[in-house]
Amino acid sequence: MRPLVLAWLATFALPAWAASTTVTLSVPTMDCPVCPITLKKALSKVAGVEAVTVSLDRREAIVTFDDVKTTVEALTRATRDAGYPSGLTERKP
Template sequence: MNKLLTAIAAACVFSAPAWAAEQTVTLAVPGMTCGVCPITVHKALTAVPGVEKVSVNEMKKDAVVTFDNAKTNVKTLIKATADAGYPSTVVQ
């Protein structure tokens, strides 16, 4: 019984991603000039696997993205907006 519990505990520890962490990045998206632009940017970012939350602000021309860094990265998010026709950069 003791060996079984040890094996189950070890399986739980090693099956979860050890280095996964939620991250948030703000992307400047200067090309948003109309009411449809934020919708397009939002759709492009939410389609990226690992993205958990997206908030696009047309007035500020930015997008705040919360994502799982074990599933995606900032480079992929920037590529998603560029592929949708809205090049973006990280706000420092």
């Protein structure tokens, strides 16, 4: 009986496995060379963000993050708070 209890406890005591997720955010209001710098800084400050690439030409940000530590909503909030509203256009696990 004891091994069964230990197995049950181990199942629920283990932390959730983090998965890196990559999203593409559309940022249509970017219109100057400083915009990508500002946007990258804002996104990089979000806990769990692992990588950020911003393209002024495509008006998008590609963000890789730990989906246990943050969410797409937190990312779009960060861009909005920096003055650049964004929306999710693509998500890759």
